[in-house]
Structures are given as C-alpha cells and as structure tokens.
Amino acid sequence: MAATTEQVLTPVPQVTASAVVAQPTGWTSWVTTTDHKRIGIMYMVLTFVFFMLGGVEALLMRLQLSQANNTLLDPKTYNELFTMHGTTMIFLFVVPFMAGLGNYLVPLMIGARDMAFPKLNALSFWLLAAGGVVFYTSVFFNPPECGWTCYSPLSSRDYSPNSGVDAWIYLIHLTGISSLVGAVNFYATIANMRAKGMGWGRLPLFVWSILTYSILLIVALPVIAAAVTMLLTDRHFGTHFFEASRGGSPLLWQHLFWFFGHPEVYIMVLPGFGVISEVLPVFSRKPIFGYKAIAASTVLIGFLGFLVWAHHMFSTPSPTIVLVFFMLGSFLIAVPTGVKMFNWIATLWRGTIEFKTPLLFAVGFLATFLIGGITGIFLAVFPVDWQLTDTYFVVAHLHYVLMGGAVFGIFAAIYFWFPKITGRMLSEGLGKTSFWLMMIGFHTTFLIQHSLGLDGMPRRIYEYADVGHLELYNLISTIGSFILAIGILVTVLNVVKSLKTGVVAGPDPWRGNTLEWFTTSPPPVNNFDVVPRVRSVEPMKDIRRQIERQMAPVDDAPAPSTESAVRA
C-alpha cells in the first residue's frame, strides 16, 4: 500500500497530446459554433455595439438639452430616443453582456469543458441577436415612444397606435427567452460541472453572482413575459387588462412591470459585484475579505430584490402601510450592499495595491457606486421620494448605480480578462487614459443632474424653459457626456489596437486566483487537458505554491515564498 503511494508521488515526465482539436476558422465556424468561448465573445462584441448605439442616442438627447427651448429635436424624436436608449442599455447591453461574460468565464472558472447545454447556449445568443434586430428595425418605421417602462395606458392602442410598442413587446419576448434559456444553462452548469473539490464554499465569487443572476432571471422573466403578452392582447385582440374604463387596471401594469423591473436592477449589478470581487484580491495580493459574507450577501440581495418593487411607485394612489412596507424593504437591502462595500475596502486594507487598469476601474466602481447607494436611501424614504421621483435626481441615481455599478464593472472585466480571451494585453497607457476620461466625464455628467432634479426638472422632457440655472446645469451635464463618450472610445481603440499589437500575455499575466488562469490564453477548444483538484477558493495560488516548491533546488534550505511566509 505504502509503495504504491510513493509511486504516484514521483513525477513522471510525459508528453501529453490528448484532445488536440483543430480550431475551425472562417465566418461559418462562428455562426455555427456551440463553443462557450466563441459564443461569449459574440455576446460581448454584439452587446458592445448596442452599447455604442445607446450611447449615441444619449448624446443626441444631451445635445437637445444643452440649451433651453432647443429645437434640435422634435418631441416625437426625443421620446423615441429615450425609449430606445433605456431599452437598449438594459435589454441589449448590460444584461446580455453579463451573460456573455458568464458564458466565457463560468466553465473556465469551474474547470468545465463547456456549458451544460452547448446548443441551447447558441440558441440563447441567436435569440438575443433576433431581439436586437426586431427592435432596431423599428427605427425605419415608428420606434416606440413610451419610455423603457411603457406604462399603460400610454402604451395602449389608443395612445400609441403605431407599431413601435409591438416591436418593444417582441424585443422583451425574444431577449427574455434568450436570457431564460441562458439562465437555466448557467444554473445546470454551475450545479453539476464543477471541478473535483470545488464545493459551494470554493466557488469563485463571480460564479456565485452569475448563479444568483440566473435564479433572478428565472423567477422574474415569466412575470414580464406575461405582462407584455397582456399588453399585446390589449392592443390587438380586444382584452382590457390595463384599461380602466372597461374594468382593467393601469396600476396592474406598474406592479407587474416593477416586480420584474426591480430584480432586473440586481440582475444587472450583481455580476458587476462579482467582477469586483475577483479583481480586487488579485491586485491587492490578498485573499478576498469575508468570502462567505460576500457570497451570502449576493444571495440575500437577490432575495430581497423581490420585496421592494413598489418603491418605484411611491407616488401612486397606494395605502400608507404599503408605502411603509416597501420603504423598510428598501432599507433592508442597503445592509447586505453595505456589507459588500466594507468587505471590498477591507480587501484593499493592508494589501500591496498594484494600480493596473482593471483595479482602477474596480476602485472607480467602489467610489461611484457608493454615491448611487446613498442616493438610493434618499429615494427609499417615501415622503422624500415624493419630491425626488420622476425628476433628474432619479436619472442621476440610476446612472450612478448602473453606470457606476454595472458599466465600470464591465470595463474592469474587459481589462482584466482581455489577455485571457485574446492572448494579448491591452495597453496600460490607453487604459488609464480611458479610465480617467470616463471617471471625469461620468461625474461631470451625472453629479449635477441631482441638482437639476432638486431644482424641479422632471425626467423625459424634450425641452425646458430658461428659468433659474437649469440651462447652466444642463450644459455642464452635456459637456460631461461627451468627455465620457471619448473615454469609452479610447477603450474601443485600445481593444482594436491591442488585438494585433498587444504584448503577448501568457497564461497568467496578473497572477490570478481562479482556474481560468491555469489554461493557455486563449484557451484551447477543450479548455483544460487536466483539471486540477481544487483545494481552496484560490486554486491558482495553491498551484503556484506547489510549482515553487517543486522548482526549489533540493539541496538548498527551502526558501519560503512570500505567500507561505506570511501564512506561517
């Protein structure tokens, strides 16, 4: 017995040539692929294109608002623009970009060969693409004008007779089925295909966030699917679900919409949280502070996210007790969010922080998202919300949360995992330029919008009178939005340039913690020839330590590595 153990421990030099599969090339190989990495890349590229379209829509709106009583855009166009902007950013950028990131990373992080259902995965991508095409085709006819919330009765046939709202409904259906299929796939993959030794307590935090994201999607999407179907039958088949004069209820739409709409916020930001939880420990060279607390708070935020929807409806005719319930629920959700924030700062504490671009974006996320969280508390206090809701204060708040939370997370992810995806590093110089432009641009655009709202400017108005300082504040905001846009373009330039000329990254350029850094960059079709047994939350740290030990000359006194020295 003892002899056999000894034999296993002796390293045997060998040549491995298992599973060498030639990568198919050409555009047909991309269209027909079921490889989770290629699907992930297609997701990210497509959704980034939508991000830029949504950005152009935002810039047009900012141009219109840069002057009081501006006549650059007519009200119809303006209403179409903010509807397209909101819908694009939510349904065609943030949610599916996270799906793309998850697609690429989850199998690599858990040491799997692919997703559980590769063909379903391809279906999910192509449904998303179909949703985008259906929605954007309406640009050539009549785009919807009802805002991304499409409140009934404004979205009913009487008040929105053209087909824009129908395009919006089909977008919700197509992207909804896409996300639902994707979410089931993620859940099955994470539940069943983890590497040996990777118990729930060793799951990377990004994977925890994708797991929660998937469950939220599975619970919330059927509700919005039902709601838009009811809207569709109201519009075309003579039902009256939302028509007050025939016994229907416009408030029902708001409840159904926000029962989906609020979890949707967490669907967008939780994967961003996950990215931050992966990036911070790597660049501060410390383990994440309070792994269990962060994982638990992710799940708790997901759960509480279903109990706060009516805080979007504080000004509707609702009994005081209902308002109180949703205020307290919203307060409650601030606790796990605060816990995360403290844990992230504690991760930086006493580390050795390396200011690489991914870390900058992660820290930009912390500094910015905090403001969005705090203004969220203002909005949760319902009497205060009566003054703030539906004004630019809310516009500022939601951009601090979604831009600060999701988009900065996405940019941190792009800079962090680009070397893994392409095998080349992004330029640090361009990356830092992009970060600072985005940071300055973002705060110039949106900080002043709080004051616009406090000064009485409602959302979704295409023009405003030249009273008070509205024009000055709006002009500042517009200037900021263009700085922000330039910052984003610098990253685009960086990506395009580095694809060809970037420094070759090697498998593990950042000295990462998770399994995706174990394989080559870019990974082969089969991801891993050998999947190591996972013994902690940071398997790559263990592997590096093991290699260090094996490389050490046998006759020398063992020189302790920095990592093991501190442990001892």
Add this chain to the structure above:
Amino acid sequence: MNRIRRVLGRRCIHSRRSRLLASLALAALTLLAFASGASADFFSPESGGSPNADSIDSLYWFVMAVAIVVFLGVEGALFYSLIKFKARKGAVPAQIRGNTRLEIGWTVGAALILVLLSIMTFSKLGDIRNPPNSSANGLKLAAGPSQRLPDNGKALNICVNGQQYIWRYTYTQDCTNAPLDAPFSYQQMVAPVNTTVTLTINAQDVAHSWWIPKLGGKFDAIPGYTNYTWFKISGKLAGKTFTGQCAELCGRNHANMTAQVRAVTPSQYEQFIQTRKTQLKAANAAAAVSRKQLQAQSGTP
C-alpha cells in the same frame, strides 16, 4: 543613502497629502460658492409654500446629514487604503481572510443607521401625510370633502384632472358628483391662503403626475384611481404664484404640461369663484340662446 531616501519618501507623502487636502478644500469652497450664488435648491428639494413641503425638506436634510457622514467615512476609508497600501518595494500583503467580529459589527452598524432613518421618517410622516386645520383667518367652510380630512373635518376641496396635455381644476367639495355648473379653470389654480386645501386627483386619458414642488410632493393621476394630497399656503404668500409641471411621461407634449397655483386672500378667492359662476351662467345662457336659434333655423325640435 537609505535614510535619505526614506526621509525624501516621507516628505513626498507629506506634500502629496497636503496637496490633496488643499485641492479638496478648494473644491469644497468652489462648490459652496457656486451653490450659494446659484440657488437655495442646489442641495435640497424646493419648499417654502406649504408645511408638508417644509417637513419633507427637513426630513431630507436629516437623511442628508446621515448620508454625508456615511459618504465621508466610506470614501475616506477607501482613499486612505488606496494611498497607504499602494504596492511599495518590500511591502508584504497581509493574508487576512476575514474577521467575524468586525463583520458582525459593521452589519449591525449599518442596520442601526437605517433604524434611525426609519424612526425619523415615522416621526415626520404625520406632518407630511395629514392635513392640518385651516387657520382662523382662512376661508370659512361648512364641511369638508369626504377624504383625508383635517382634525376639525373642514377643508376646501379642489378636483384636479390630468388630461393630455393640460390640468383642469373643478372648484367643488365632492368630485364624484360635481354639479355641471361648478366653477372650473385650466392650467392655473386659484387657492386661498391660510386655508387647508385638499386635492382630489384623477386622470382622464393616460397617467399624469401632479407636482408643485413648493407645495409638496408628487401624486400620480392614474385613470380609474383617485389620489389625494393637500397644501396650506401661509398668509404672507398671498399674491404669489407657484409653478410646477406634469412629472409622469404622458406623451409627446409632456414637457409643456405645466401647472400654476395662484395664492390669493380668502375674500379674493370668494370673489374669483363668484366671477367664474357669473361667467359660467352668462356663457350657458348665451349657449342656450344660440342653441334655440339653430333649432329654429333647422326646424328640428
């Protein structure tokens, strides 16, 4: 050599820190100067027209005070760690994985702040939600409308109706059974000072939202539903006009659906209602005459 480097390093940190402090102070000063020069509503919602708006404002400032403490504390800890723990030669990262006591501590701390905010909200809620009695020198009223009354049961009710893209006001106590000849006006509401005015808010077509910032928060006008709010303008403000606009997207001309409330003395208000009644009567009489003429011309009864 080493010592020199260390001293230099320390001076460098010092000058960087003082530069940071100086720039922060400068930023705060410019912000304050800008704010005071600009408008009082740079940092807080508008108020000053009605006690509910004032109570919301003071509640807002309480939340703001808590928010400033949290903001400075957390951003301070963040930037301190970023500056203090920047990777330097020879620095070793501490391999800390957590600290249960600390983590329980800040969870409870965060929860306590929220308990404080809840208590503060509940203590202000009554002043914001419930209308007070009219003042002695307000409009003399026999009885109030049926909903959300002040303690003495008397308030002046005005019905607010949102329509694409204008507000209509009907001056009557009972909005569901409003008499056909009840005085009304569009866009500009006339309201007496020192009097508790309750508003019954409805919508005729799509959803709208009633909002005069200085007179309190927003209340949605939703077809099929009735919403309520109130205001009470102090006597000093007679002659002032308060402005606002629809706050819920209601279609292409949403931006132009403005509203005004003109505060007048109770006697002026009575006069206004009387004038509207006479005008209405005259218009009805004129309409009856022309209707008769048309019937005579066409020969149909």
